[in-house]
Amino acid sequence: MSRLEVVDADVTFGHGADRTVAVAGANLAVPAGAVIGLVGESGSGKSTLARAIVGLVPLTRGSVRLDGRDALRSGRGPRPIQMVFQEPSSSLDPRMTIGESVGEPMVRRLSRAARTAKVAELLGLVGIDPARALHRPAAFSGGQKQRIALARALAAEPSVVIADEITSALDVSVQGTVLNVVREVQRALGFSMLFISHDFAVVRYISDAIGVMYRGKIVELAPTEDLVGSPQHPYTQALLASVPRLGAPRTAAPAAPAAPAAPDGPDEQSTAGCGFVARCGRYAELGPAGRRCVEDDPLVDAAQRLHQAACHWVAGAVL
Numbered sequence: 001m002s003r004l005e006v007v008d009a010d011v012t013f014g015h016g017a018d019r020t021v022a023v024a025g026a027n028l029a030v031p032a033g034a035v036i037g038l039v040g041e042s043g044s045g046k047s048t049l050a051r052a053i054v055g056l057v058p059l060t061r062g063s064v065r066l067d068g069r070d071a072l073r074s075g076r077g078p079r080p081i082q083m084v085f086q087e088p089s090s091s092l093d094p095r096m097t098i099g100e101s102v103g104e105p106m107v108r109r110l111s112r113a114a115r116t117a118k119v120a121e122l123l124g125l126v127g128i129d130p131a132r133a134l135h136r137p138a139a140f141s142g143g144q145k146q147r148i149a150l151a152r153a154l155a156a157e158p159s160v161v162i163a164d165e166i167t168s169a170l171d172v173s174v175q176g177t178v179l180n181v182v183r184e185v186q187r188a189l190g191f192s193m194l195f196i197s198h199d200f201a202v203v204r205y206i207s208d209a210i211g212v213m214y215r216g217k218i219v220e221l222a223p224t225e226d227l228v229g230s231p232q233h234p235y236t237q238a239l240l241a242s243v244p245r246l247g248a249p250r251t252a253a254p255a256a257p258a259a260p261a262a263p264d265g266p267d268e269q270s271t272a273g274c275g276f277v278a279r280c281g282r283y284a285e286l287g288p289a290g291r292r293c294v295e296d297d298p299l300v301d302a303a304q305r306l307h308q309a310a311c312h313w314v315a316g317a318v319l
């Protein structure tokens with residue numbers, strides 16, 4: 001297990017009028033052996049951050065560190081950070097048997113016999129009957145395919161696993177099974193994990209701590225029950241208010257209230273100050289004191305502090 005850190009990360013796509021800033025000043029730490037959840041609405045940059053961590057998209061700025069060393073410059077060989085995607089087809093080739101797919105990351109490292117034994121062990125670990133190793137992905141359900149994709153990721157013996165919306169395409173009844181398998185396997189093997197989902201309930205269930213992402217930034221980071229019990233950032237507060245309680249009807253509340261921006265005030269494109277200012281109820285009430293929100297971008301850092309919120313107006317904020 002390893003400690004993963006993302007430090008001051010930016011990811012920008014395109015140029016000129018087509019320029020999109022997908023990740024902007026993101027800081028995040030996943031302590032060794034911990035499960036950190038990452039939540040945020042669609043387009044907040046979660047997948048891009050995940051892809052940048054495994055080197056699938058380049059960082060425009062910042063770094064990814066594994067136990068203090070640059071993770072993106074590591075040499076060849078088994079990759080210490082593995083990712084599982086929303087679509088199992090991203091990692092399972094339909095023409096290969098699942099045994100071949102799970103065994104592939106071990107081809108250079110293990111003999112055929114050792115690989116067969118390891119494949120059986122990994123399939124068993126994720127609750128798939130090893131006797132089915134000769135079948136192709138089409139023979140399995142969506143939830144089973146996700147578990148096989150996890151087994152393949154584990155074949156590389158990663159110290160960090162990134163799970164990106166791995167239950168989002170599944171029926172709710174299957175989601176629980178997959179989550180339980182992921183949790184059991186993580187506890188058994190002890191790898192660190194970044195678990196990404198737009199579904200707060202899912203992230204809460206599986207994570208030791210949660211990072212909330214908004215417009216490319218982590219705006220709050222806290223142990224799970226602290227975040228749920230006393231959210232500090234106005235965005236997190238709005239996000240939690242929109243999560244239906246178990247059994248209660250889902251309200252129509254938006255993820256964040258749209259506060260009207262002052263006519264001469266900041267808009268969604270403004271980059272100097274806080275990215276949430278145009279939707280922030282707290283800013284709307286601040287009056288002149290709110291100048292700071294427009295001029296200064298509050299950030300969380302990758303340090304050890306347990307509860308951090310990227311807002312100038314909460315206790316413990318990083319200034």
Ligand SMILES: Nc1ncnc2c1ncn2[C@@H]1O[C@H](COP(=O)(O)OP(=O)(O)OP(=O)(O)O)[C@@H](O)[C@H]1O
Pocket residue numbers: 013014020021022040041042043044045046047048049198
């Ligand atoms: N390859 C790309 N080229 C251009 N823009 C991109 C690319 N990938 C992502 N983006 C943009 O970056 C922003 C963040 O997208 P990203 O997919 O990371 O968000 P997300 O939080 O994972 O959302 P979702 O859950 O919908 O995938 C979006 O505005 C998206 O359109």
